[in-house]
Amino acid sequence: MKTGLGLTEDLSVDLAARRWRAWWRRANRHGRLTTMVLFLPPALLLFTIFVVIPIGEAGFLGFFKWNGYGEVTNFVGTQNYERLAGNRVFKSALVNTGLVIAVSLLVQLPLALGMALLLANKGPAAYIFRTIFFLPFILAEVATGLIWRFVYDGEFGLVSSIWGALGAEAPFVLAERGLAMYAILVVVVWKFFGFHMMLFIAGLQNIPRELIEAAQIDGASRWKVTFYVVLPLLKPTIMLSMFFAVLGSLQLFDLIMPLTGGGPSNSSQTIVTYLYQFGIVRLRIGFGSAVGVVLFFISLAFALAYRRNLFPHSAR
Amino acid sequence: MKKFLVAPLAVAGWLSLTQGLAAQETVVKWLHIEANPPIVAAWEQVARDYEAANPGVKIEMQFLENEAYKAKLTTILQSKDRPDVFYSWGGGVFEAQVEAGVLRNISDEMRGDWENTLSPAAVKAFTLDGEVYGAPMLVSQVGFWYNKDLFAKAGVNAEEIATWDDLLAAVDAFKAAGITPIAAGGADKWPLHFYWTHLAIRLGGQAAFVAATSGSGDGFDGPVFVKSGELWQQLTQKEPFQRGYLANTYPEAAGIFGDGQAAMHLMGNWDYNVQRSNSINKEGLSDDVLGWFPFPEVAGGAGKSTDTLGGINGWIFSESASDEAVDFIRYFLSKENQTAMGREGYFIPVAKGSAGEMKNPFFQRISQNIAASDYHQIFYDQMLGPDVGRVVNDISTDLAAGIISPVEAAETVQEAWLDK
Numbered sequence: 001m002k003t004g005l006g007l008t009e010d011l012s013v014d015l016a017a018r019r020w021r022a023w024w025r026r027a028n029r030h031g032r033l034t035t036m037v038l039f040l041p042p043a044l045l046l047f048t049i050f051v052v053i054p055i056g057e058a059g060f061l062g063f064f065k066w067n068g069y070g071e072v073t074n075f076v077g078t079q080n081y082e083r084l085a086g087n088r089v090f091k092s093a094l095v096n097t098g099l100v101i102a103v104s105l106l107v108q109l110p111l112a113l114g115m116a117l118l119l120a121n122k123g124p125a126a127y128i129f130r131t132i133f134f135l136p137f138i139l140a141e142v143a144t145g146l147i148w149r150f151v152y153d154g155e156f157g158l159v160s161s162i163w164g165a166l167g168a169e170a171p172f173v174l175a176e177r178g179l180a181m182y183a184i185l186v187v188v189v190w191k192f193f194g195f196h197m198m199l200f201i202a203g204l205q206n207i208p209r210e211l212i213e214a215a216q217i218d219g220a221s222r223w224k225v226t227f228y229v230v231l232p233l234l235k236p237t238i239m240l241s242m243f244f245a246v247l248g249s250l251q252l253f254d255l256i257m258p259l260t261g262g263g264p265s266n267s268s269q270t271i272v273t274y275l276y277q278f279g280i281v282r283l284r285i286g287f288g289s290a291v292g293v294v295l296f297f298i299s300l301a302f303a304l305a306y307r308r309n310l311f312p313h314s315a316r
Numbered sequence: 317m318k319k320f321l322v323a324p325l326a327v328a329g330w331l332s333l334t335q336g337l338a339a340q341e342t343v344v345k346w347l348h349i350e351a352n353p354p355i356v357a358a359w360e361q362v363a364r365d366y367e368a369a370n371p372g373v374k375i376e377m378q379f380l381e382n383e384a385y386k387a388k389l390t391t392i393l394q395s396k397d398r399p400d401v402f403y404s405w406g407g408g409v410f411e412a413q414v415e416a417g418v419l420r421n422i423s424d425e426m427r428g429d430w431e432n433t434l435s436p437a438a439v440k441a442f443t444l445d446g447e448v449y450g451a452p453m454l455v456s457q458v459g460f461w462y463n464k465d466l467f468a469k470a471g472v473n474a475e476e477i478a479t480w481d482d483l484l485a486a487v488d489a490f491k492a493a494g495i496t497p498i499a500a501g502g503a504d505k506w507p508l509h510f511y512w513t514h515l516a517i518r519l520g521g522q523a524a525f526v527a528a529t530s531g532s533g534d535g536f537d538g539p540v541f542v543k544s545g546e547l548w549q550q551l552t553q554k555e556p557f558q559r560g561y562l563a564n565t566y567p568e569a570a571g572i573f574g575d576g577q578a579a580m581h582l583m584g585n586w587d588y589n590v591q592r593s594n595s596i597n598k599e600g601l602s603d604d605v606l607g608w609f610p611f612p613e614v615a616g617g618a619g620k621s622t623d624t625l626g627g628i629n630g631w632i633f634s635e636s637a638s639d640e641a642v643d644f645i646r647y648f649l650s651k652e653n654q655t656a657m658g659r660e661g662y663f664i665p666v667a668k669g670s671a672g673e674m675k676n677p678f679f680q681r682i683s684q685n686i687a688a689s690d691y692h693q694i695f696y697d698q699m700l701g702p703d704v705g706r707v708v709n710d711i712s713t714d715l716a717a718g719i720i721s722p723v724e725a726a727e728t729v730q731e732a733w734l735d736k
Contacts, residue, residue: 067702068390069416154560172560175502177717180563263503264562265717266710281387283412283702 055296061289068285080290089266090291093274096181100252100270103185104192104245112193112241116200117226130201134194141191145258148187149174152259177267180260184268187255192248196241203237204230243306250299271295344641345399347378347392349385352589355662359648366647373640383504386702393418393634400641404450404632406441407694408701413632414444420633423448425642433651438666441628441694451645452630453654454663455692456584457682458510461591462607466495466579474607480515480547480614487556490579497556499578501566502716505709506697510582511551512712512725513696514611514625515544521619522691528733529700537723537730540618545715545722547614552716562717567594574600582611584626585664585682608678610685624689627698628666700733707732 027033062081065074084090115133119126136144151158154172163170173183207230215229231238253272256262262269262277269277271291279288346363350356356377363375378399380388385403392398393413404410413419426448431439434452442450462474470493472486490497501507516524520540527533534540558564558572566583567590573581574595581587585608592600613621631645647653654665661676664683671683686692697705711725720728 067412067416069394069412069418149563172563175560175563177562177719260563261503263505263713265713265719276387280390281702282706283390 058289058292058296061286062293064286065284066286067283069283074286076286080287081294083287084290084294089269089278090274092267093269093271096268097250097252097270099181100185100188100249101246103189104249105242108189108193109196109238109241109245111189112196113200113238115193115197116204117230119197120201120204130198133197136191137195137198139191141254142258144187144191145255148183149259152183174260175264177264180264180268184256184259187259188249188252191255192245196245199237199241199244200234203234207233246302246306247299250295250302271298341372341374342638342640343374343376344401344638344644345376345378346401346641346644347380347385347399347403349380349382349403351379351381352593352662354660355589355657358657358660358662362648362653363644366644370640370643373644375644398634398636400634400637401645402632402634403629404442405627405629405695405698406450406452407698408705409698410442410450410632411444412701414447414449418635419449420635420637420642421447421449422451422633422642425646426451430646433668434649435666435668437692438628438630442630442632450630450632451649452628452666453649454629455626455666455683455686456586456629456664457610457624457626457686457692458514458582458584459608459610459682461573461581461583461587462609463573463576463579463601464605464607466490466576467607469493470495470579472579474609477609477612479612480518480550483612484550484554487551487554491554491556496558496572496578497554497580498558499569499573499581500557500561501564501569502557502562502713503564504566505706505713506695507566507569507583508716509695509697509709509712510625511548512544512715513693513708514582515547515614516541517623517625517691517693518611518614518619519543519547519617521617521623522693523618525693528730535730536733537726541726541729542722545711545725548712548715549718549722552718562713566590570594571596576601576605585679588676588678589662603677606678608681620690622685622689623691623693624686625693625695626686627695628692630666701736704729704732704736 024033061072063075063077064072065076065079066072115129119130119133139147150156152173154160154170154175157170159173160170171179173179211229211233212225215225220228251272252270253276256268256270256273257276260268262273266277272295275288275291275295279285279291348356348359350359356379360377363377367373367375389402389409393402410419423446426439430451431448435455438452438455439448442448442452460477464474467474470490472489477483477486487497524534524538524540528536528538528541558569558578561569564572569581570583570587570590571594572578573587574591575597581591583590588606592598594600610621611625613619631649633641633645649665649667651667651670654667654670655673657663658665658671658674658679661674661679664674664679664686665671671680674680674683693699695705696708699705700708707729711720711728714720715722715725
């Protein structure tokens with residue numbers, strides 16, 4: 001009896017082990033699981049330390065009043081969020097960020113697309129112009145901001161020389177509350193449209209020539225080829241470009257700090273510069289965290305809407 | 317057997333090596349914000365002298381730009397590789413640091429000999445609840461620097477600008493003569509807050525500030541601070557500043573004044589050096605062209621004409637600072653070293669007897685002003701702490717831009733103060 005029972009026990013253990021081994025072999029086809037076990041932990045760890053924990057911390061600190069020193073004890077409930085909702089400068093920061101997104105999508109991308117369609121063909125002229133348009137993107141953002149500060153200078157800048165040539169006194173665009181944000185938008189488009197143009201050119205080069213030729217043989221005009229063949233095939237690239245443009249707009253910071261620092265009198269703040277100036281610089285870390293949380297939810301809402309609306313089939 | 321021998325030997329060797337290194341060198345990391353090359357060179361020399369006299373101590377100078385320094389300080393103070401010695405303006409920012417326990421208490425070192433070599437009022441600026449947490453280096457006063465050539469050209473006599481109305485009249489005269497009356501660095505905001513706060517000092521004197529900060533009378537939304545905003549807007553409505561001043565930083569404004577492009581510049585006495593180093597020819601205005609007059613009085617104001625606005629700046633120590641760090645600053649602030657700084661006209665030192673050899677006539681005069689002042693108000697943006705201070709800077713700029721009313725400005729400050 002005893003030995004018999006022992007035998008079945010041995011058997012069942014043996015069976016379980018064998019089943020597990022079989023599952024492993026099946027699941028680990030081409031070393032998939034081994035790869036996962038080896039490669040996932042470092043990435044997961046980094047992601048947790050630098051993304052998940054900070055987000056959680058910001059969410060936590062958003063309910064406190066804390067100046068960055070010592071213990072976090074002063075719980076204030078939703079006060080930080082209430083202050084935020086009533087803050088004039090934060091509202092203008094939201095509007096400005098919306099403006100950057102709008103201009104990126106409605107001005108920058110069409111411009112980039114137009115340039116890409118003109119410059120996608122081979123030839124020295126196309127190469128030269130591509131390089132010229134791409135150059136601003138290579139510049140560091142702080143350097144770009146400093147350069148444009150000089151360009152916009154009403155006394156010595158390029159803008160003032162142009163105005164002077166026309167016989168008028170140049171405005172100090174960065175010192176005018178009504179103009180500074182638009183001046184920044186010009187720089188944003190100037191700096192980033194070349195990047196999107198390159199994306200589009202890469203996308204265009206992936207479109208099979210045969211399709212275009214077939215359309216041409218069928219008698220389609222150049223416009224029709226562009227609208228009915230090229231653009232639909234370019235859709236994935238356009239989607240990608242939109243994604244970069246919106247996320248980049250939400251994060252706009254480095255360019256603004258040297259250009260205006262959010263001024264004059266806080267008229268050109270974006271969400272991120274607002275977070276820096278009103279949260280970090282003023283040692284209101286709790287308040288700044290609340291701004292961060294708002295920004296996080298805006299980004300999250302965008303990411304979800306983007307997946308649902310633009311990739312209805314890939315969200316499996 | 318061999319293995320057992322090697323391990324302890326290796327450990328012992330490693331220990332002696334690290335201890336040897338530690339005994340060899342104590343590094344004092346010294347973070348400053350001084351951007352003027354001659355001054356930095358002079359400080360560097362003091363550091364090298366100290367190293368020569370104290371083998372085994374190494375002084376490492378680190379630099380951050382003014383605005384960047386203020387923004388990063390909180391993080392730096394709590395990081396692992398924090399420097400030992402930091403620059404400080406005292407006031408509310410300093411108090412927040414003390415309360416958080418990130419500063420080293422130097423009361424023991426300060427009491428007695430060292431204290432006696434420094435001005436008592438200056439030591440008080442770095443004292444909280446009877447404990448000393450920092451060592452003062454310099455005092456400063458805010459006033460109007462002016463360009464004598466441009467004043468002569470416009471026919472304005474600086475000696476006669478005694479009241480706010482006189483200043484407004486002078487601005488009109490400069491505008492009529494086609495000269496930019498005043499240079500200002502509006503992008504940095506704090507240069508503009510000098511106007512709003514100095515007007516409050518002239519209007520309400522020490523009593524108004526004490527009442528507002530202690531909650532014993534009118535707050536920052538009281539009549540004194542509303543009136544400050546009104547007078548400030550009287551000036552800004554005349555558009556007295558260089559075109560585009562809201563986009564200019566302080567160093568740019570100092571350069572404009574140093575280049576002779578504007579007749580006046582309301583700034584601390586340090587502008588004497590900064591207007592030089594930021595001018596196009598690096599020489600700026602020479603002593604015979606440069607003039608200085610105090611912030612004008614306001615008719616009917618409760619403040620005394622001798623009241624001063626300025627700073628008492630010095631050095632603070634991170635909580636983990638070594639004894640050598642404190643000792644080095646003590647040497648740095650000694651009468652001999654500070655006398656040399658004063659003699660060269662780098663700043664107005666607070667070490668007793670060190671201001672006597674100052675050759676700079678402006679600094680001599682300002683040094684006397686501060687000595688004669690019953691009420692030396694430390695800059696609001698430092699005194700009121702980082703948050704309220706920045707709010708004062710904001711409303712001063714918003715008033716100048718004309719987007720808020722004096723009443724709104726005063727209420728905003730009071731709200732921030734109550735929420736402090």
